Amino acid sequence: MAHQIQLTLTPEEAANSEIYIPKFAKKAGINVDDIVKFQITSKSIDARKPPVKVNMNAKLYTDIKDHDYIIEPFAAKDVSKASEAIIVGAGPAGLFAALTFIEQGIKPVIIERGKRVGERKRDVAAISTKHYVDPDSNYAFGEGGAGTFSDGKLYTRSKKRGDIRRIYELLYLHGAQEEILYESQPHIGSDVLAQVVVNIRQTILDAGGTILFQQRVTDLITEGEQVTGVKLSDGRTMAAAAVVLATGHSARDVYEMLQKRGVMLEAKGFALGVRLEHPQELINQIQYHSNEPDPHLPPASYKLVKQVDDRGVYSFCMCPGGFIVPAATANDQLVVNGMSPSKRNGTYANSGMVVELRTEDIPNAEEDPLAGIRYQEQLEKMAFMNGGQGQVAPAQGMADFVNNRVSADMPENSYFPGLISSPMHFWLPEHVSSRLKIAFKAFGKKMRGFLTNDALVIGLESRTSSPVRIYRDKEALTSFPYDGLYPTGEGAGYAGGIVSSGLDGVRVARKIAETM
Ligand code: FAD
Structure with missing residues (x-):
């Protein structure tokens, strides 16, 4: 009973x-x-x-x-001699598409521009220590995709409870903590997630799938309006009846290639702002209403939102006990993001604080579907110019930012490459900085002690979601005008976050299985 x-x-x-x-x-x-x-x-x-x-x-x-709760094991089939489908990108969308193909008896051939997690860790460390960004191996590119070195938050706004549950189960079956199966706000943490990604790789290889690392897809192969394969950076070509394009929102070269190829793209809104970092102890005190919160409680988080002048300003990707990381994909950009280990036991709490941008806020968005990317890039370069050398990021005390004051010094912080005081209130686009200031004041009223110079505003939080949508047919899930090309995951504009990108990969792979 x-x-x-x-x-x-x-x-x-x-x-x-x-x-x-x-x-x-x-x-x-x-x-x-x-x-x-x-x-x-x-x-x-x-x-x-x-x-x-x-x-x-x-x-x-x-x-x-x-016992009615038995997790179905992963039903792997031997796909070594089965028909092949190409997956470009080994992020959550690509990896979950691959697992779905294996369950459906199709052989996934994954092509990934970056390196395996282990080697990628070294390149990611070099961004902080040597200030060198490898354009194919960084916080966005490489095995596991953009979320590998993240907080590994697993919440999603998707309503597909059964499918979400299966994503959690597959992560659990590949080494994630049991807690993700029941916690209301599950998270994995970068240390565990990296091993989960390695285990998923092994499942794919054991079933007979193929994964090519350090191979960038540079072009499509087409016959009329049918995509029949892809070209690789080493000059090789690969053919398959279906190509799943799961390249994420940072693969700007992929969007350029698609535009040249005449694939239908449209500009879409995204969000832009800064990363905010407080001492975790302060956030615990505010959120748990005590100067000495119960030590049995986990590091506290927050979720803040305020409508300012018809645009949303909100906290994004909050990382309790986490670190701010340099997440650019080229050496002349400055982009920050956040990650945390599974225990979330770091000294600081960070979150993105971003302003909603609609297409009308993005210069040239009516004429150019890639206008959002160009705007993102322009601001990332501006952040770089306003930073110190290499990946040293521009920063300002939170209260100084609100009061248009340059900060005299920087408190201790988690950002390893270093910070330099910068008048961010001055050089951020006015439509972003003015809304952030109003929202920060409101957040300070809601959470007493939140608006303080013990917190830092650090630039630039720009890779929040894709500024481009790759059109796809609602039923067939193919691009226009090309059949056989399936834009998938965050980069295609149909998902945001680890779980929703994974869900989109599953959905596309199931659709392809119906046609093969
Ligand atoms: P991606 O994960 O971006 O994967 C795309 C893959 O395609 C990459 O591996 C890339 O190398 C590869 N690729 C690109 N171009 C090519 C090419 N031409 N040829 C071959 N391969 C190519 N989300 C959450 O839900 N929770 C979090 O806690 C969280 N924290 C984050 C922290 C950081 C630091 C970052 C950067 C992101 C975070 N995100 C988080 C967002 C999340 O990672 C993404 O939403 C998710 O990874 C998108 O999945 P995807 O598979 O669509 O694309």
């Missing part, structure tokens, strides 16, 4: 199974010794007002036959 029980616990109770399991058993009216399996089904923190509570749901099984 299974008992589904809900309890509200103190943080200390929720952190200790020797305390909470007897409490659940008591509420279910059974003996702890009669429980053959105890399964947490959801867990969330309620910090709206003190005291902070933890809501926990669990299933208590007294007979294992009733």
